Amino acid sequence: MARMVQCVKLGIEAEGLENPPFPGQKGQYIFDNVSKQVWDEWLNMQTMLINEYKLASFEPKARKFLEEEREKFLFGEGFTMPEGYVPPKS
Numbered sequence: 001m002a003r004m005v006q007c008v009k010l011g012i013e014a015e016g017l018e019n020p021p022f023p024g025q026k027g028q029y030i031f032d033n034v035s036k037q038v039w040d041e042w043l044n045m046q047t048m049l050i051n052e053y054k055l056a057s058f059e060p061k062a063r064k065f066l067e068e069e070r071e072k073f074l075f076g077e078g079f080t081m082p083e084g085y086v087p088p089k090s
Contacts, residue, residue: 010035016034048085
């Protein structure tokens, strides 16, 4: 049976991640409070941000930016799509 969490973004009980997404307190907090669905949405959003802003994820400035955007997307308000972003046509 899948592990269930009370997802802070969805506000409902949903399937949780199988493992913390990274080590440390923040990874454990995400593991305990974010659903698999929302984490997958974040990974897609992160990829889009890297592509749109042409980020090199190994650069400290880019990593800090992605961390701040992750916090906004998962736990808070203020996450916005990049200016001029046009979603791909399906």
